[in-house]
Amino acid sequence: MIALGIEGTAWNLSVGVVNEREVLVLENSPYIPSSGGIHPREAAQHHSEEIGNVLKRVFSKISPDKIDLVAFSQGPGLGPCLRIVATAARTLALKLGKPLVGVNHCLAHVEVGKWTTKAKNPVAVYVSGGNTQIIARRGKRYRVFGETLDIGLGNAIDKLARYMGLPHPGGPKIEELAKKGSKYLKLPYVVKGMDLSFSGVVTAAQKYYDAGERKEDIAYSFQETTFSMVAEVSERAMAFLELDELLLVGGVGANKRLQEILGIMCEDRGAKFYAPPKELMGDNGAMIAYTGLLMYKHGYETKIEDSMVLPNFRIDEVEVRW
Numbered sequence: 120m121i122a123l124g125i126e127g128t129a130w131n132l133s134v135g136v137v138n139e140r141e142v143l144v145l146e147n148s149p150y151i152p153s154s155g156g157i158h159p160r161e162a163a164q165h166h167s168e169e170i171g172n173v174l175k176r177v178f179s180k181i182s183p184d185k186i187d188l189v190a191f192s193q194g195p196g197l198g199p200c201l202r203i204v205a206t207a208a209r210t211l212a213l214k215l216g217k218p219l220v221g222v223n224h225c226l227a228h229v230e231v232g233k234w235t236t237k238a239k240n241p242v243a244v245y246v247s248g249g250n251t252q253i254i255a256r257r258g259k260r261y262r263v264f265g266e267t268l269d270i271g272l273g274n275a276i277d278k279l280a281r282y283m284g285l286p287h288p289g290g291p292k293i294e295e296l297a298k299k300g301s302k303y304l305k306l307p308y309v310v311k312g313m314d315l316s317f318s319g320v321v322t323a324a325q326k327y328y329d330a331g332e333r334k335e336d337i338a339y340s341f342q343e344t345t346f347s348m349v350a351e352v353s354e355r356a357m358a359f360l361e362l363d364e365l366l367l368v369g370g371v372g373a374n375k376r377l378q379e380i381l382g383i384m385c386e387d388r389g390a391k392f393y394a395p396p397k398e399l400m401g402d403n404g405a406m407i408a409y410t411g412l413l414m415y416k417h418g419y420e421t422k423i424e425d426s427m428v429l430p431n432f433r434i435d436e437v438e439v440r441w
C-alpha cells in the first residue's frame with residue numbers, strides 16, 4: 120500500500136510518499152520569513168503558491184495512480200496554513216478517487232520516529248518550534264506527561280537568536296555559536312513538576328546580550344540550561360513509567376548537543392536512546408503519509424465533511440488502535 124502525505128502546519132510545505140517499509144519520495148518547500156519569525160498569513164500564502172509545484176515534483180517521481188490514500192496534517196498548527204493543506208488534500212483525494220485520512224501532527228512526529236528507529240515503547244521527547252512535550256503510550260492513547268507551560272523550546276531558541284540579530288530559524292545558528300562558547304552564564308532553570316517554562320530563560324539570556332556578553336557564551340549557556348531541563352523531566356518520566364527507551368523527535372531534535380545530553384542520561388540508566396534521521400526529525404510530509412497509512416490500515420478514514428482543520432488538536436485525542 121502506498122500513501123501520500125501533505126504537511127504544512129507551519130514553515131515547511133512538504134509532500135511525502137511512503138509504503139510500509141520506506142520513504143519513496145519527499146519534496147519540501149520551506150517558507151523562510153523575510154524578517155522576524157513566522158507570519159501565519161505569509162506562510163499560508165507561500166504554501167498556496169507552492170503546493171502545485173511540490174505536487175508536480177512528486178508526480179514526476181511517482182505516478183498518481185500508484186497512490187492508495189491521501190493523508191494530511193489536520194492539526195495542531197497555524198489555521199491559515201492548515202486550511203491550504205486540507206484544501207489541497209481534499210481536492211487530490213477526490214480527483215484520484217482515493218480515501219482521505221486526517222493526521223495529528225504530533226502523533227506523526229512520534230510514529231515516524233518509532234518507524235525509522237525501531238523503538239518499541241519509548242518515552243518520546245517531542246521538541247519543536249511550537250511544542251515541547253514528554254509523551255508515552257498508556258493503553259490506547261499517547262499521554263502527555265509533561266510539557267512547556269509557555270512557548271516551545273524551538274520558539275525560545277528562535278526568539279533568542281532573533282534578538283541577537285540572527286535570521287530565522289535560529290536553531291542551527293545557536294547550535295554553531297554554542298560550540299564556540301566557554302563561559303557559563305547563570306540562567307533560570309525552570310522545571311515545575313513535570314512541566315517546563317522557557318520564556319523567563321529567554322528574557323534572562325537577552326539581558327546578558329544587552330550587557331555585552333558574547334553571543335557564543337549566551338548560546339552555550341542557553342543550550343546547557345534548557346537541554347538539562349528537558350533531560351531532567353525525560354529521565355523522571357522514564358523512571359516513573361519504568362520504560363527503558365527514549366525517542367527524540369521534532370525539529371529541535373536535530374541538535375547534536377541535545378542528542379548527546381539525552382544519550383548520556385540514557386547510558387547512565389542502562390536505557391536506549393533513539394533519534395530518527397534529520398530529514399524526518401523536523402516537519403515533513405513522509406511522517407504524515409506513514410501515520411496516515413498506519414491509521415487507514417486500522418480503520419481510520421476521514422470523510423470530507425469531517426476534514427475541517429483542528430488548530431488545537433492534541434495527541435491524546437487520537438485512539439491508537441495499532
Ligand code: ATP
Nearest residue numbers: 129247248249250273288290291370371374401402
Ligand atoms: P510543531 O508544529 O511540531 O511545533 P514546527 O513547526 O516547530 O513543528 P519543526 O520542524 O518540528 O517545526 O521544528 C522547527 C524548530 O526546530 C525551529 O524552532 C528551529 O529553530 C528548530 N531547530 C532546527 N534545527 C535545530 C538545531 N540544530 N538546534 C536547535 N533547534 C533546531
Ligand code: FE2
Nearest residue numbers: 247369401402
Ligand atoms: Fe512539527
